[in-house]
Amino acid sequence: MNTLIQFKNIVKDFDGQLVLKGVNLDIYENEFVTLLGPSGCGKTTLLRILGGFLKQSEGQVIFDGQEISEVPPYKREVNTVFQKYALFPHMNVYENIAFGLQIKKMSKDVIEQKVMKMLKLIGLEGYEQKNVNVLSGGQQQRIAIARALINEPKVLLLDEPLAALDLKLRKEMQYELKKIQQEVGITFLYVTHDQEEALTMSDKIVVMKDGEIQQVGTPIDIYNEPENRYVANFIGESNIVSAIMVDDYKVCFDDLLFTCVDYGFKKNEKVDVVIRPEDLDIVEVQDGKLTGVVKSVLFKGVHYEIMVETVPGTTVTVMMNVTREHDIVNEEAGEKMSANDFYVDIEDVKDLNDAEIIARADAQAWNPESDEYISISKIEYDILEEVGTYPVEFMTSSGTSVTINVMVVQQQYVENPKANEAISAFNFFKTVDELKESTAIDTDLKTWANAQGWKLSDESIVEIESVEYDFDPETIQVGTYKVTFSTQGRQFKIHTTDVSEVGKEVGLSFYPEDIHVMSKKGY
Amino acid sequence: MKVFRRLAYPYILWMSIMIVIPMLLIILYAFSKEGNDVATLSFTFAHFIKFFTDPAFLNTLWLSLRIALITTIFCIFIGYPIAYAIAQSSIKKRTFYILLITLPMWINMLVRTYAWIGILSDNGLINQILSFFHLPTTQLLYTDFAVILGMIYNFLPFMILQIYSSLAKMDKSLLEAANDLGANRWQRFLKITLPLSLPGVISGITLVFLPSVSSFVIPKLLGGGGYLLIGNIIETQFITVGEWNFGSAISMIMAMIIMLSMYVTRKFDKRNTGNKRGDLS
Numbered sequence: 001m002n003t004l005i006q007f008k009n010i011v012k013d014f015d016g017q018l019v020l021k022g023v024n025l026d027i028y029e030n031e032f033v034t035l036l037g038p039s040g041c042g043k044t045t046l047l048r049i050l051g052g053f054l055k056q057s058e059g060q061v062i063f064d065g066q067e068i069s070e071v072p073p074y075k076r077e078v079n080t081v082f083q084k085y086a087l088f089p090h091m092n093v094y095e096n097i098a099f100g101l102q103i104k105k106m107s108k109d110v111i112e113q114k115v116m117k118m119l120k121l122i123g124l125e126g127y128e129q130k131n132v133n134v135l136s137g138g139q140q141q142r143i144a145i146a147r148a149l150i151n152e153p154k155v156l157l158l159d160e161p162l163a164a165l166d167l168k169l170r171k172e173m174q175y176e177l178k179k180i181q182q183e184v185g186i187t188f189l190y191v192t193h194d195q196e197e198a199l200t201m202s203d204k205i206v207v208m209k210d211g212e213i214q215q216v217g218t219p220i221d222i223y224n225e226p227e228n229r230y231v232a233n234f235i236g237e238s239n240i241v242s243a244i245m246v247d248d249y250k251v252c253f254d255d256l257l258f259t260c261v262d263y264g265f266k267k268n269e270k271v272d273v274v275i276r277p278e279d280l281d282i283v284e285v286q287d288g289k290l291t292g293v294v295k296s297v298l299f300k301g302v303h304y305e306i307m308v309e310t311v312p313g314t315t316v317t318v319m320m321n322v323t324r325e326h327d328i329v330n331e332e333a334g335e336k337m338s339a340n341d342f343y344v345d346i347e348d349v350k351d352l353n354d355a356e357i358i359a360r361a362d363a364q365a366w367n368p369e370s371d372e373y374i375s376i377s378k379i380e381y382d383i384l385e386e387v388g389t390y391p392v393e394f395m396t397s398s399g400t401s402v403t404i405n406v407m408v409v410q411q412q413y414v415e416n417p418k419a420n421e422a423i424s425a426f427n428f429f430k431t432v433d434e435l436k437e438s439t440a441i442d443t444d445l446k447t448w449a450n451a452q453g454w455k456l457s458d459e460s461i462v463e464i465e466s467v468e469y470d471f472d473p474e475t476i477q478v479g480t481y482k483v484t485f486s487t488q489g490r491q492f493k494i495h496t497t498d499v500s501e502v503g504k505e506v507g508l509s510f511y512p513e514d515i516h517v518m519s520k521k522g523y
Numbered sequence: 524m525k526v527f528r529r530l531a532y533p534y535i536l537w538m539s540i541m542i543v544i545p546m547l548l549i550i551l552y553a554f555s556k557e558g559n560d561v562a563t564l565s566f567t568f569a570h571f572i573k574f575f576t577d578p579a580f581l582n583t584l585w586l587s588l589r590i591a592l593i594t595t596i597f598c599i600f601i602g603y604p605i606a607y608a609i610a611q612s613s614i615k616k617r618t619f620y621i622l623l624i625t626l627p628m629w630i631n632m633l634v635r636t637y638a639w640i641g642i643l644s645d646n647g648l649i650n651q652i653l654s655f656f657h658l659p660t661t662q663l664l665y666t667d668f669a670v671i672l673g674m675i676y677n678f679l680p681f682m683i684l685q686i687y688s689s690l691a692k693m694d695k696s697l698l699e700a701a702n703d704l705g706a707n708r709w710q711r712f713l714k715i716t717l718p719l720s721l722p723g724v725i726s727g728i729t730l731v732f733l734p735s736v737s738s739f740v741i742p743k744l745l746g747g748g749g750y751l752l753i754g755n756i757i758e759t760q761f762i763t764v765g766e767w768n769f770g771s772a773i774s775m776i777m778a779m780i781i782m783l784s785m786y787v788t789r790k791f792d793k794r795n796t797g798n799k800r801g802d803l804s
Contacts, residue, residue, distance in 0.1 A: 053699055073702040080703045086696040090718045099714070100704035151704060 004029045004064060004154060004187055005050065011058035012045055012211075019045050021211040022059070027155075027189065027204075032181050034190045034198040036234070037208035043191045046208075047157050050189065051080045064154065079148035080157040084164065085140045087132045093119075093143055094128035100151040118146040121180060138169045145180065155187045162197065174200050195235050199223065207231050228518050232274040239280070239492045242420070243273040243517070251517055254290065254311055254490060255418045262517035272518045277495040279514035282306065288507015294500050295491060303495045308506060311490040313465060314416035318449050319427045320469075320481045322435060333398035335374055339363035341404045343426040345411035349385045357381065361404055362434075363394045374398075383408065421462045425451035425485050435473045442467040451485040462487050552771035570772030580756070580773075587753040588780075590667065591736035594674040598731045599724060601675070602682035606723075607716075609683075610690035621687070624680050636673055636744045643669050643745070665747035673741040678734060682727035689723025690716070725788050733781055753777060 005027040012020040020042045027033050035043035048054040050061060052073030060067050068076060079100070087096050097118055101111045119125050122142035132140060141161060148156055158177075162170045178201045181188045192198055198205050199219045207214040207222065207230075215227040226232035229240055243253035248263035253273055265271060285291050292310035328337045339361040344352065357363075358376060365374040374396050381392040387408055395401040413424035428448045438444045445451075445467050453462035465488035471481050492508060500506060556565045574580050609620045627635060642648045643663040650660040663669055693716070701711040739754030746752075753773065760770030 051699075051703060053702075072707075073699070074705045074707050078703075080700070082696050082700055084694075084696060086694065086700040088697060088700070088715060099701070099706075103705045103710055103714075147700075147704065 002029050003027070004031075005189075006062040007046070007050075007059070008062065009059040010046065010049065010056045010061070012042070012049065012054065012056050019211050020049075020056070023211070023213055025206060025213065025216065027187060029154075029187060030185055032178065032188045032190065032201055032203045034192060034202040034205050035208060036192060036195060036198040036205055038193055038234075040210075041208040042211040043193075043208050044159055047080075047159055047189060047191050050155070051078055051157050052076050077153050078155045078157055079151050079153040080159065081141075081144045081148050081161045083159045083161065085144040085161075087140055087143060087147070089133055091132070092128070093124070093130050093132055093135075096132055096143055097128075097147045097150055099147060104151075114150055118150050121149070121183065122146045137165050138173065141165065141173060142176075145177075149180070149184060153186065155189055156181075158188060158190045160191055160193070162192070162194075170197070177201060199235070205235075207234060209234075225516060226274060226518060229272045229274075229520075232272075232516075232518065237277050237493060237495075239275045239277065241273045241275070241490070242520075243271050245269045245271045245517060249512075251515060256290070258289065258515060259512045260515040260517060261513045262515070265517065265519070270520050272520055274516045274518060275492070275510060275514055277305070277493045278303075279510055280492060280494040280496075281509045282308070282494060282496055282498065282500055283507045283509045285505055285507045288509055290492070290508040292492070292506060292508065294502050294504045294506055297500055297502055300495075303497050304499055306494045306496060306500050307491045308494060308508060309489040309491050310508065311416075311419045313487040313489040314414055314419060314421050314423045314453065314462075315484055315486040316412075316414045316423045316425045316451070317482050317484045318425045318451075320445075320449075320483050321427070321429045322476055322478055322481060323429060323431050324478055328400060328402045329368075330398070330400035333396075333400055334367055334369060335365055335396060335398060335400045336368050337363075337365040337394065337396065337400050337402045338431075339392075339394055339402045339404045340431070341407065341429045343407045343409050343428065344383075345426075346385060346387060346408055347411065349383055349408055352383060354379050357392060357406075358394070361392065361394070361406075363402070363404075365394075365396045365400060381406070415456065417456065419487070419490060420456050421453055421487055422456055423451070423453040423462070423464070423485060423487055425449040425483075432476055432478065435476050438473060441473050445469070445483055446485065449483060449485065453485075453487045549771045549774055552768045553775045554772075555768060557766065557768055570769045571776070573769065574773060574776060583751050583756055584753050584776075586751075587736055590671060590674070590742075590752065591732050593671055594678065594735045595728055595732045597671070597675050598679050598682040599727070602679055602727065603686055603720075603724070606683045606686035606690055609687050610693075617691075621684070624683050628680055632677060633740060633744075635677070636741055639669070639673055639676065639745060640664060643672075664745065665750065667746075669745040670742050670750065670752075673745040674735045674738060677741065678731040681730040685727035685730060686720060686723040689720045693719050725791065728788055729785060732784065736781065737777055 003026050005025075007023050007025040010020050010023040011018070023042075023046060025046075035046060037043050045054060049056050050063075052068075052071065055069060061069055063076070063078075088099065091099070094115055097115045098111050101114060106114075115128065116125075119128060122145060124139060124142055124146075127135075127139070132143060135143070144161070145156075145158075161177075162173050165173060174197060177188070177190075181201075190198075190201065199222075202219055204216065205219055205222050206216050209230055215222060215231045217225070222231065222235055226235060226238075232238045232240055241253045243251050245262075245265040245268065246252050246257065247267060248265075249260055251258050251260045251262070251271070251273060260273075290310045292308040293312075295307040295309050298305040323340075329335075330337070342360045344360070357379060363376055365376055366372060367374060376394050377397040378395040379392065380395075381390060383390045383392075383406055385408070387410060390406045390408065391403050392406050393401055393403045409426075411424055411426075413422050415422045426449050428450075430448060435441075446464055451464050451467075453464050454460065455462055464485050466486050468484040468486070469481060494508070551564075553570060554566055554568070556567050556569070605624075609617055609624075612620065640647070644650075645660065645662065645664070647664070649663060653660050697715055697719070698711060701715045706714060737754045737757075739752065739758045742750050742752045742755055757770050757773050757777070760766045760773065764770075
């Protein structure tokens with residue numbers, strides 16, 4: 001196959017904003033190439049540069065051995081099918097398709113022959129006299145394709161041509177387009193954000209992100225051997241797990257060692273592992289390479305989507321002391337005041353200042369008549385970096401004061417090396433009213449307990465997935481309650497035709513070649 | 524819905540009083556004899572016969588139509604390139620240019636036309652410049668040229684705005700498609716831009732031709748006292764001569780001519796922008 005188009009280090013910026021960051025890409029004759037990526041990844045920009053509607057800021061476009069950056073669009077041997085078809089509304093079907101040939105001043109009978117041939121190719125014979133404005137989206141689409149193809153371009157550029165069609169028509173047109181491409185035997189350069197479209201039609205897929213090419217390959221390559229986490233996520237569904245490449249053919253995740261078919265990484269290099277949901281099988285516990293508990297079963301039509309938790313999340317339980325209303329009333333000044341006791345980690349004592357203490361104690365003063373807040377003018381405390389209980393007094397300018405206790409403690413946290421994470425939370429004090437007034441109780445409990453989760457390896461934040469408690473905030477009484485915070489465990493998504501039950505303990509089995517190891521580079 | 528319909532009643536009443544009744548009165552006057560009151564009405568074609576048998580009136584009508592036609596043609600050829608240039612410029616500049624085009628319309632038409640007298644008169648700006656360079660001065664004011672110039676000046680913005688709006692709303696991807704299919708700038712203009720902007724040109728023609736054919740202020744000021752267009756004759760019949768019935772008849776004839784010309788342009792418009800051969804489905 002001969003190289004037809006070469007993009008050499010294409011850079012494009014719009015007012016200083018980089019849209020393409022040095023794209024290198026070769027496109028061969030007769031290929032169906034798809035530029036795939038989310039909106040804003042630069043795929044349409046690249047297409048428009050080839051069409052001649054935009055000029056690159058840097059780099060070269062070589063077309064058929066010639067640099068074409070200075071060639072205007074009407075002299076390029078490419079034609080475009082525009083996203084919204086851009087059919088000429090003042091011309092009928094015949095005139096639209098014949099447009100390019102009429103510009104070339106071909107003789108009438110040649111034009112007629114060619115138009116008829118095109119109408120046959122797109123299956124719209126007998127439509128030549130129709131007004132293009134009254135045709136359906138699918139028919140307009142075909143006419144746009146015919147209008148471009150009749151000029152016998154070397155490359156047909158298609159800019160999300162199926163985006164405006166409904167699902168069924170889109171699928172039909174996918175086959176149709178592939179058929180047309182094989183029949184006319186020219187290169188198609190197709191832009192889409194739909195991974196399924198790309199997988200169905202392409203000979204070659206170019207996955208793009210933020211103006212850079214992530215991977216170029218056949219649909220099978222891209223699906224089975226994604227180069228990084230981004231590509232794996234974008235194409236198809238996947239389980240992506242952080243792992244360590246212990247040695248060639250040996251990868252470690254979930255504290256277990258697995259045999260795989262990948263090699264060439266550094267010893268103990270941190271990598272990402274992808275296992276496709278359809279490559280995992282649910283087996284008996286004793287036969288599984290991994291074991292876990294079924295968390296959910298969803299019926300998806302052809303298959304079930306089953307989530308299995310192999311590593312439970314990390315959990316920490318704290319005590320919530322619910323107290324009575326403890327507003328201090330100062331009749332003379334007409335003021336009310338309140339504040340809560342609170343716990344603080346010994347390491348955080350040095351960060352305490354007036355504002356921090358007011359916030360943590362939730363200290364407030366207000367006028368009960370007008371409900372207006374009154375500022376706290378003075379705080380007295382002497383908190384040492386030692387475990388113990390210290391009094392703190394808050395005062396307003398009119399002499400109302402409230403005293404609370406601050407408990408300096410050694411922070412308790414739960415480590416979970418298997419899941420590479422840790423979680424911590426504090427006991428806390430709240431009044432009945434504060435609980436009753438809470439509108440988002442889970443979020444408030446997290447804030448009040450200062451619950452946090454983090455990765456042991458790099459201290460990045462781990463989301464607290466669930467908050468459990470056994471009280472009803474509407475009817476809560478004074479007392480002490482347990483609140484449990486936990487992170488989400490490691491879950492694997494499995495596509496299988498066999499149903500399973502939620503809560504059942506199962507094994508997961510897979511083959512070494514189902515494990516695909518990807519470099520973490522850049523991600 | 525009924526409540527909303529009731530809201531339209533005052534408007535309908537207003538329209539009847541201010542538009543329909545005066546028009547009916549004009550028709551009534553046009554077909555009735557001089558000096559009649561409504562009680563003793565007698566029907567006649569005399570005013571129409573008078574108009575169509577007097578060559579002086581017919582010549583004036585012909586002159587009016589000719590002047591209006593020339594004005595319209597000039598407005599198209601001056602207005603189109605200006606509208607095109609505005610539509611091509613950046614969005615920020617567009618607003619500014621449109622402001623420039625509409626700015627003169629904020630000033631009373633009479634005042635603007637008077638200004639032209641100052642420019643065109645024998646001792647006016649143009650002749651002074653000519654004599655400064657020792658060139659022969661020339662009579663500019665009170666000629667066909669002055670009248671047409673005044674009309675172009677007054678009515679050009681309508682043409683520009685109409686063409687501009689049809690150019691501005693044109694889908695830019697159509698132009699890219701034409702380029703893509705091998706059309707250069709000129710071919711693209713002839714085959715895509717021009718046909719798609721014709722509706723704007725047509726409504727521009729309507730907006731320029733109609734006021735210029737019936738204008739009486741501009742010919743009076745720039746053409747001089749003896750310069751008569753059909754609008755001036757109607758004005759004279761009503762205000763100076765006091766022959767309301769004859770004036771009404773001429774007004775009706777004008778209205779018929781205008782309606783006819785509108786009908787013709789609309790037809791032309793449809794043939795060009797609709798589908799020529801299609802519309803089968």
